[in-house]
Amino acid sequence: MAQENSTVKPTQAELTLLNVLWKMGPATVRQVHDVVSITQKTGYTTVLKILQIMHEKSLVIRDESNRAHVYAPANSQTQTQSSLIKDLISKAFGGSTSKLVMRAIDDSTSEQEINDIRQLLNSLEK
Template sequence: MTNHNIKPTEGEMEILQVLWQKGNATVREVHEALNKKDSGYTTTLKLMQILHEKGMVERDTNQKTHIYKALVSQDKTEKQLVNKMIDNVFNGSAARLVMQALGNHTASADEIDEIKKYLDSLK
């Protein structure tokens, strides 16, 4: 059963991003991919256990080394987090979020073209 009200913490999001990229991974593989000098293996393990308890990842315990896999989709998780951010930070204004994002980061010409195509498709 997947969690419909996804609220991963920043640390949990980093782990989910590794799992989305790799598909399946052990705690050690995730920890190495995170490459965090300030965080130990046991911290990664604990966060992955919490993600499992939340129903956001599944754990295959058939082997000695447990294999984890994300149960929540990247697209759905991103949409829920963006919607939450629009509601909580930008008073429900998607336009303010987009303007803030584009104003703070230099978008490449390709990214701007992609954004224009997307905006045209919404008309």
């Protein structure tokens, strides 16, 4: 039975495939495998099995109308990122968003990133 996808957190391998699907749009196992295999050694059957598990977990939807099934993310990248961040804030930062932000902003944060953050904070205050 499929789980509620808002509570299911994708594994690292699942996030890799989701990132491919968010970038490409709906794709077959072969298409996803071709992209993933550029940066890491992964077998076709491994990609197929992970996508099947992701379908069972309701992380992806599957179009079975053609011989080659086409997979697409069940949720947007933004929705998934928000869910993962909320979970991280709850588990690692005691529910404090400010603690997460303070930890994320360190000496390696570029001047451009700081300016982007400042603009975001200014727009939120308005």
